[in-house]
Amino acid sequence: MSNDKLHRSVLDALSAIMHPDAGQDVVSSGLVRDVEVGEGGVVRFSFAPGPRDPGSLAKEARRVVEGVEGVSSVKVNVQLPQAAGSASPSARPARGPAPGSVPAPTPQTGLLKNVGSIVAISSGKGGVGKSMVAANLAAAFASRGQRVGLLDADIYGPNIPLMFGQDDRPQVTGERGKEMIEPLEAHGVRLMSLGFLLDKEQPAIMRGPLISGILRQFIEQVDWGDLDIMIVDMPPGTGDAQLSLVQNIDLDGAVMVTTPQEVALGDVRRGIRMFERVNTRVLGIVENMSGLECPHCGEPVDVFGSGGGERLAEEMKLPFLGRVPLDPRVRTAGDEGVPTVLGAEDSDAAKALQDVASALLDALADDGAE
Ligand SMILES: Nc1ncnc2c1ncn2[C@@H]1O[C@H](COP(=O)(O)OP(=O)(O)OP(=O)(O)O)[C@@H](O)[C@H]1O
Ligand SMILES: [Mg+2]
Incomplete structure (x- = not known):
């Protein structure tokens, strides 16, 4: 032809x-x-x-x-659209369809009705940069005009509010019996953290069993409004607490974050299997802390090695979403409450994170048949 x-x-x-x-x-x-x-x-x-x-x-x-x-x-x-009804990324969109317009179908049924896609950021191992990736993806989408929600589901150490420089208490609105929790907002992202609900004095080990019961209700009672995408920052590990989180949220897929070295990769394999067990699609792998540019001579230094994430993606036949270098500005941006894609947008790490955001959209659009 x-x-x-x-x-x-x-x-x-x-x-x-x-x-x-x-x-x-x-x-x-x-x-x-x-x-x-x-x-x-x-x-x-x-x-x-x-x-x-x-x-x-x-x-x-x-x-x-x-x-x-x-x-x-x-x-x-x-290509990312401009969110309808929001002149700036931080403006609140109108609730529900505009008068006279045909309501769009709601891809999610049940929990979060007006959310385009829900994506969990997960890893097998702690400290590999899940929260950093989650925060930067959310900020990247918001900076492109998307309506974004970021749910911090880390019961062991919720830190998303800190990464967004937001430590207010969320407001509760509505009449008695119909109360809703208002998400906080920073950098155009609507934020909610399980940390607000949890007793900080309570040992972490006690929090896991609590979560499965309250998570559903918690999400239903947060007034997220319409969202194009919701990012969920998961707690580390692949145990029961994580599993019950995955089962309680109607996820479109999960992104696995790993550092390049082999020990971390083994944990990621376990994480991928956990998602497979509950029929949740793994949308791809991000390799974080991949190489460091020497601040003195500019030569690349392989601190944890590099390329392991890409090899694992090949082995597991999953999309490789990108490699984020080690960069001190990633940590300082996080500590200062400004995600790197906004606070150090010209850095290689920020560019890599923007590319990961685009690759994630491609993976979401792909039905996994390839
Ligand atoms: N590419 C990077 N360059 C420099 N520092 C980084 C990078 N990625 C993450 N960090 C820093 O490493 C620390 C751990 O990252 P982060 O909290 O995102 O990991 P995590 O996987 O969410 O950890 P946890 O399992 O405890 O939830 C943070 O201080 C973060 O700022
Ligand atoms: Mg974290």
């Missing part, structure tokens, strides 16, 4: 997908752009999903194109 003909077939297939808000198909409404058909049936296109839906329409677009005869592979470049 000629490229032109295949190009037309691909557009025809995409035109069959209706945009839920616009009442038009995704091609006419401009969501699909730059469709290119390369040698051997390789198709690429950009997809700008609706603000409520960073994942599922793009997934459908990929699926229909994969079904077109003559297409050998599909690469979707998911």
Whole structure:
């Protein structure tokens, strides 16, 4: 089949997908752009999903194109939309659909009704940079105009509020019996931490069993509003407390963070198996603390080695989402309450984290069939 003909077939297939808000198909409404058909049936296109839906329409677009005869592979470049109704990333969006508009379908059912995607940031081992990655992904998405929620589910040492320079107590609003907890907000991200609920004097070992019972209620009673994406910062490890968290949140997938050395990789394998057991998709692996640029001579120094995360991704047939270098500014930014992508945006670490954010969107749009 000629490229032109295949190009037309691909557009025809995409035109069959209706945009839920616009009442038009995704091609006419401009969501699909730059469709290119390369040698051997390789198709690429950009997809700008609706603000409520960073994942599922793009997934459908990929699926229909994969079904077109003559297409050998599909690469979707998911572009972040400006969140509708928010002039700035930190503005509160209007609740519910605008008058007269057709309500968008809600991809999540149950717990969090108006959230496009929910992604857990996890690891096998403590201290590898989960919270750092979670905070920076949330800040990166917010800086691109997304409506972002960040749930700190670390029962052992909740520290997201600190990383966002936010240590207020959340407000409770609403009448008696219908109280809602207002999330805090910083850098355009809505934040909530289990730490607010937990008695700080209580030993960590006691907190695990408590969590499974209260988590569901806790999430339901937080007034998140509509979100494009929710990031969940998980506690370290792969035990019962983590498992019950995963089972209580309707996750779209998990990102595994690891340091490059072999001992950490073994823990990640265990973490991946935990998610497989509960049928939660692992969206990819991030290698953190991968190499250090010597501040004196500029030469790269392999502190924990590098490349282990990528090898593991290959071995487990998972996407490799990127490598974040060791950089003192990552820690100082965190300590100062400004995520690195905002506080040191020109650093290699910040650029790497922005790339991880983009790769994560690609992974969400991919239905895992490749
Ligand atoms: N790439 C990096 N460069 C420099 N410092 C880093 C980097 N990544 C993380 N850190 C620092 O390492 C420490 C641990 O990171 P973080 O708290 O994000 O890990 P964690 O996996 O969430 O830990 P825990 O398992 O305790 O929740 C923090 O002080 C953080 O600022
Ligand atoms: Mg942490």
